[in-house]
Amino acid sequence: MRNYVYPAQTQTQSLGKLLVRVNSEANLRPIEDATIQITRTGDPTSIIEEIRTNSIGQTETIELPAPPLDYSLEPDSSMPYSEYTLQISAPGFEDMTVSGSQILPTVTAVQESQLLPITADPTSSELFVISPHTLYYEYPPKIAEPEIKDVSNFDIVLDQVVVPEYVVVHDGPPTDNSAKNHYVLYRDYIKNVASSEIYATWPEATIQANVLAIMSFTLNRVYTEWYRNKGYSFTITSSTAFDHKWIAERNIFENISLVVDSIFNNFLSRPNVRQPILTQYCDGVRVQCPNWMT
Template identity: 55%
Template sequence: MPEIQTNNLVDRGQLKIQVTSRQRAVPIPNATIEISYTGDPDSVLETVSTDENGQTPVVDLPAPPVEYSMSPSENQPYSEYNLKIHSDEYKPVTISGAQILSGVEGLQPVSMIPEETHTPTEEHPIVIGPHTLWGNYPPKIAESEIKPVNESGEIVLSRVVIPEYIIVHDGPVGDKTAQNYYVRYKNYIKNVAACEIYSTWPRATLEANILAIMSFTLNRVYTEWYRNKGHDFTITSSTAYDHKFIPGKTTYNSINTIVDEIFADYLSRPNVRQPILTQYCDGKKVSCPEWMTLL
């Protein structure tokens, strides 16, 4: 791993893998998963199998010191692992870059395609990109936090609705080649939070940031922001416009539990029905004096 030396992995994190069929989302028992460092994919560290619920046991894996994720650091705060998943009657899946942080349990979803499905024999591996606080992503383009809703022809929901699904455009607004993903609302929030905040942070900090993510997302839903511009999606995965979303991203129990508890909440202003478009930056690589900062 070029960014992190294995001899710095003095702490431990945990990982559980959930394997399901893409056709009906049913659990796949007896799937075999080989785990290796991303920087040394041919050296298998652990081999585990799924139970009747399609889940593996919790696996302990080396991780960097927790301090790396608590404040800005020159050290990568998570370790990265590759997963090779095999199961009879299903096409194999490879995931590169599952991120493990100290002291928290990660949940890695895996969706497998039956062998008889008429798709190419080899699928591209799922590559989990860097965390937004570690990698380089476009900064958010500033917008007003409250959108006008009285313009002629504009469609706006009559009340704030927590959707069951949202459609995520996996790329910039104008990229017509980018794929759209239908994602359950709670799963989308969990994915974004795992991409944009560190799961090691104190609960109050996680909760405040998750609330901001949900408010932003619900503003896009409430105002039908992209549909009113002629698009067929709810939100994008581009950090220039919205939040980072990575298909197949590892999520974490510390984040998932909070989302399950407060998923119907959002921030608003007095006498304003719509959720606030809560914009923020990391406060380190990008300065945003009038917004929330993560660090």
């Protein structure tokens, strides 16, 4: 395991932005007048900001300290983002705590949260701990696969590539029967993965290239029904050894979201091959991957 250097958040040299949206999980309606208390992760007693949602369930955009921009633009052992804990509450709903929301300098992080209506226990609450970014933490490396899958023995339902409305994400390795399956809008899945695997501070063309690779990989899993043809009941996993890193309740970044919305129905392919390419990539520093994207 690497020895990571955590820059002191009180001595940061840049500012990032945060916008919070709060909806009801029961009917997806915006929750007005929800309260969000923001603390530094690791110091939950010192509230540094308290904001509220408006009539459309959205807060104002606020600025928060973040590490220097250079940390996210070149390989470095210093953590390039700050981590904050959001304590979200609203009358008639269970409290929610999101620990580890990531703030990068110069860009806007968007935290979308859905609160559960209070039922039997009025003191219950939900806690979500956001895993570290894949470019900062050492997750299991991708197991190499052919970019064009042999589906001669598969039952392929689709006669052409179709962008799905939803994907079913298995939050763990394929064989982990205890892992939860999440039904996630396709675009939201891509935005989550991109925010987990690349930095939103990168140039727009670089973000577009990585998003295109993520979408092609995902659509290969969708088109080939890779896991369903192996007897599983999901589309893709959150394990970096098999697929991409997806993190429940993590924040996304506004500029990554705009890129995904602009190219969401695109993918990479080969001449005379119907399925999208299984576009695998690695960071080229901690993990070397000859003939892959780096």
